[in-house]
Amino acid sequence: MSPATEQWEEVLRSRFALGEGPPAVRAAAAFSAESGFFAAAGREGEDGHRHFHAPTGPEGRPPGTATPEPPYLAELEALWTDGEESGRTLRLAETAWHRESLERITDAVTGTDLDLVLLRDGARSMWAVRTRRGICVFALVDGDTAAHSDEARSLTLDFDSFLVGQGY
Template sequence: MSPVTEQWEDVLRTHFALGEELPAVRAAAVFSAESGFFAIAGCDGEDGRRYFRPAAETGEQLPHSGASDQACLEALWTAGEQAGPAPLVRLGEVVWRRESLEQVKDVVTGNELDLVLLREGDRSMWVVRTRQGLCIFALAYGDNEGHVAEARSFALDFDSFLVGQGY
């Protein structure tokens, strides 16, 4: 594991450690086109990798199945812009359906951010994509809509933190 990866995983773990007793975010990750998933952490010391790393091929063919992380994530932003069903994307061992795609402004920098809500059954995940090619993931803990809203805030706050660090 590179020193940069260890640093960012420590930062994510610190964010979890400073959180409340019943966390709203179960796992978080940061992805870049250059490094792939370079920081992943789960709350309470859980290994968050299983939520984000591609699963071994199961034979089931999905849009972008077997594609690289970058191609798979690019589908979140481009597929489904035309009429038709919401795009499906595989993260970890789960097939997620994009529920919404919106553009928001970063409160610190004023930069445009793409914000996607993914759903699978009673699970929700927010993904924020910056113009610098970074994606921040925040998996909500449980199906509580309050946790979903807090996971959204976590992803946007962590984006602001990364901007403050020069990313």
């Protein structure tokens, strides 16, 4: 594991530890188009990576693809495009996440333009935010309450601001 990956995983773990009681967010991860998911953490020490891996074939790449580029890149890119909400899905850890909404916002701290997506799988939700530099942050919520969803949205935007502030 690279020192940068260890650093970001520690930042995510620390963010989980700061809240009171168990956090609503089950797991969070940082992603880059160049390296795929490079940091993940789960609440209460859980391995967050298991919630974000993409399906791969025996050659370490997505089934039916010829190159070892990070899997699900096309699906991920489709999440950020305008248009019909239905049909926009992202498959992570054998779960098909369906896009429910897409917002374009400006980060109040950094002034960076962001794409913010709400994904759903039944009673679970996940927020994903992407900067214009190709860095994405994901926050997975187990339950589907407004308070949990708001906490996940806040964590996603806070961590994204942190990454942007660090030059990513």
